[in-house]
Amino acid sequence: MDSWVDGQPADALSLKDRGLAYGDGLFETIAVHDGFPVLLDRHLVRLAKGCRRLAINLDHAAVVSEVLTYAEQLNDGVLKLIITRGDSLRGYAFDPSAQARRILTGNPPAVYPQAHAEQGIRLFPCTTRLSFQPLLAGLKHLNRLEQVMARAEWQDTEHAEGLMLDQAGRVIEGVFSNVFLVHDGVLITADLSSCGVEGVMRAELLSQAESLGIPLQITDITLEQLQGADEVFVCNSVYGVWPVRAYAALSWPVGPLTRKLQTIARALLDA
């Protein structure tokens, strides 16, 4: 399917785009099923938060309308929405009144081995660490070099994802996922106030778990806590939930809470 820029079919972008020059923008990767963008409200909430934090002027009504129309035409697949601050000639300074550029691309459904969801995955121990930046933490901004470097650390198919730590050695997230662990019936995920992306699926699973009365904790996670976990899983808005079986010398069984949340995520992606 053709890409769109500001609501019009396009296959080229200005060389002055600040997304290209500085990574000055945000993105959302949205699963589309039967013509509907899955978890759209949560994607829009994160996008709006990013725009406020970066002082990006975005026509949010145009985004909603374009995403809905584009998703209808894509029908099934993965829609990527990229927002950039638009053009500037040179230098970091920007025109605070400039309207953001809206870019939409469509991709076929992501295909992963069934075994990832069924039997669980092995996480690669990435040595690339996430840097602390509370101003950008949580946002899905366009500066993703840490993830690019981390993903280049393994080429084998034995590892489906990699685990990333922060500068202090705390467990933060996967390269393209968020991470959860279960300990004594408590569902635990990393505090992302210094680094990491606040995933849409993470937010949805936290909210679903709260409705189910499952005790939750959003906190710092050490490798020792990871080692002592009863269950570990990763999630994102495209594949849902993958149980984690192993990380370096550590291993876990695929547990009941992981399966429960995986079923919920699958139902949302297939609704």
Ligand SMILES: C=C(O[C@@H]1C=C(C(=O)O)C=C[C@H]1N)C(=O)O
């Ligand atoms: C990096 C992108 O998106 C992330 C990756 C995936 C995925 O590969 O499953 C899914 C959603 C995002 N967290 C991207 O370029 O779209």
Ligand SMILES: Cc1ncc(COP(=O)(O)O)c(C=O)c1O
């Ligand atoms: C670094 C990082 N963390 C977490 C996620 C999961 O986010 P979501 O659930 O919104 O797909 C992603 C997906 O792009 C990511 O790139």
